[in-house]
Amino acid sequence: MDAVKKELTRKSKASRQDQRGKLISLACVTLIMLVVLSILYMITSKGLATFFENKMSIVDFFTKQVWNPSAKPQALVGALPMIVGSFSVTVLSALLAAPFAIATAIFMVDIAGKRGRKILQPVIELLVGIPSVVYGFIGLTVVVPFTRTVFGGTGFGILSGTFVLFVMVLPTVTSMYVDSLKAVPQFYREASLALGATRWQTIYKVIIRASIPGLLTAIIFGMARAFGEALAVQMVIGNASILPSDLVSPASTLTSVLTTGIGNTVLGTLPNNALWSLALVLLLMSLVFNLLTRFIGKKGAF
Amino acid sequence: MLETKRKEKSILTFPADREIALETNNLQVYYGDNHAMQDASLQFPRYSITALIGASGSGKSTYLRSLNRMNDGIARVDGEIMYRGLDVNADEVDIYQMRRRIGMVFQRPNPFAKSIYNNISFPLREMGIKDKSKIDGIVESSLKQAALWDEVKDDLKRSALALSGGQQQRLCIARSLAMSPDILLMDEPASALDPISTHKLEMTLNDLKEQYTIIIVTHSMEQASRLSDYTAFMHMGKIVEFDTTENIFTNPAVKLTEDYVSGNFG
Structure with a gap:
């Protein structure tokens, strides 16, 4: 009787495998999510820097026709x-x-x-x-x-x-x-x-x-x-x-x-x-x- | 009592003065090498319901689908299918006109994903009927004939897919009737329906036989005996017996038929 009880309460090989599998897939998904999120973050922050750090106008960006970001003194980003x-x-x-x-x-x-x-x-x-x-x-x-x-x-x-x-x-x-x-x-x-x-x-x-x-x-x-x-x-x-x-x-x-x-x-x-x-x-x-x-x-x- | 029924095959033929709507002579259907229907010769009297019964795989649906050439491109069909003195498989017969005269209702209700009204008016417009009031009239009369009018008349613009299975099937019948056919072929039209819808469908068919010739494939022997005037029993791709429904169910000539209708099959 005790032997059965012991067996029932002990984690079997199968359930440990199961847990390990779950952990691995969770890790993979997390990694992918992290990659996607960091790409999004990087592109967004860098992309918005033009407007917030370099003080270019968003309206000009979408409406102006001249693209010369390295022009001096006034850069043009149309x-x-x-x-x-x-x-x-x-x-x-x-x-x-x-x-x-x-x-x-x-x-x-x-x-x-x-x-x-x-x-x-x-x-x-x-x-x-x-x-x-x-x-x-x-x-x-x-x-x-x-x-x-x-x-x-x-x-x-x-x-x-x-x-x-x-x-x-x-x-x-x-x-x-x-x-x-x-x-x-x-x-x-x-x-x-x-x-x-x-x-x-x-x-x-x-x-x-x-x-x-x-x-x-x-x-x-x-x-x-x-x-x-x-x-x-x-x-x-x-x-x-x-x-x-x-x-x-x-x-x-x-x-x-x-x-x-x-x-x-x-x-x-x-x-x-x-x-x-x-x-x-x-x-x-x-x-x-x-x-x-x-x-x-x-x-x-x- | 000793077995007295020794006939292998018994096919009823009609006297010359009985009007025959459709007739097949030695019809053969092949799926590749598989001879699915052999030597099928039947006469379908006008304004009557003929039931085709038999076990699954006996060739009922194959036979039925050959009658308006729905098997074109799927199976090879030999032999004659005579309709108004023409063989429907002849080159001179326009397949599209023929299918309007010999309509078909399928096992699974198959309305288009359109409104109730458009399900019926769409094929009419495709036929070239432009007159709106004429279309309206045909929609109403065919829905009435299919006994669906009272249930849907308030909202014909509703999607046909919102109807119940039984209503959808009657809509499909109405859609076929709108083509003003002579003959309606039905491939187990009630097998996807509950008993109440089945009952309504059968009442509808009973009314329809005054104007149409109906050929119906069914798995339900009760349905065949309740509904039909004539019954053909098929087995392994052959027509075993064809007679009045009463004779088939009470006094069949072939032992196989008796076994089948009494449930002692196989």
Whole structure:
């Protein structure tokens, strides 16, 4: 009797293992949380230093067009050209990619059948896996000359950036939309066909309608990717921090100014802090994209 | 008493003056190499309810889904399905027009994620009916025929997904009726419903048979005997017996049928 009691009150090997496992995962989660929080803290404090330590105006930052943080005696930190550049390439590439992604996804799920999907799926996945520097390189050797000959200008500019980003976000949007199309219940298709609807009517009026939340989520994910892409865009956009007057003259984005400028500034000075402010804008925007997808995901069914 | 029933197969045929809504002759359905339905020859008299009974996997649903070509692309169908003197599988038959004439209601209620009104008006608009008052009229009359009108007439803009399962199923029936079909194919329409909803559904079907020909697959033998005029018993991809419901349940000609309807199966 006592032996049983002793065994029951003693911690078994299994329960100790259990505890150890919990401890390890807790430690990992804490570490990740710490990393995320310190990144957030660093970017925010450094990014805000421009305005609080260096006394630059926040309003000027968002509205002025001249970016010259090392100018003497009065430094100029107008980030409007970069913000406009970033938003233009993002929105334009998403607008361009959306119809292609919709058509490809519908073809893969509802038209091509199993064999077609087997061929297309790896193709799409391969496109996701190509490093961005390769896209940039191709953009530089193919897209820039193409834009120069067809649309004029130097070839460097928002249009070239849009084309490169279009190819980069297309597979992301497509594969996400494929997943949400697959989640549209089969019985929607059956119900529609049994009412004498054609395949086109079924796709257009039933399947796409039912998958709109998924489509929006996919497009916003693509936009988040386009907004944050640095290397490939930097290689083709021309890197002139002036407000672009058209799509074929050199421009810049938040990311391209960051990558070109970060090595040439000294930590703690205004030129460096100003770059952190750009990073803060990027961070906030990706937060917004994230919240948007959550919000839509919560509302939508598929 | 010695067993006297030695028939293997017994299929009722109708005299020439009985109007036949739909008829299959030697229908074969194959899923790849699997011969899922063999030599199915049946006649469905107009303005009647025919029940298809049999164990799971006996081919009832396969047979039913072939009748309005919902098996296209899934299974290979040979043999004739005669509807108004035309073979529905013939090239000259427009599949979309045919499906409006031969409607289908599925096992699981499958309303679209739209309002009650739009669930019915949507296919009408797709057909090209533009006149709002005409659409309103069809929505009302088909909801009335499906015995749903009184329950939903106050709020037709409500989402169809907010209805109960039984109401959703009657909405799906109303949606099919709005196409003004000749024939309604029903694949276990009551299997996802509770007894009260099932009862309402059966009353609805009973009223509908005055204007429509109904072919219903059911797992419930009580339902088949209560509801149908004719019953076909299927087993292992073959039609074993087809007769009036009364004969099937009280005096079946084939031993297998008797075992099945009396519950001594297998």
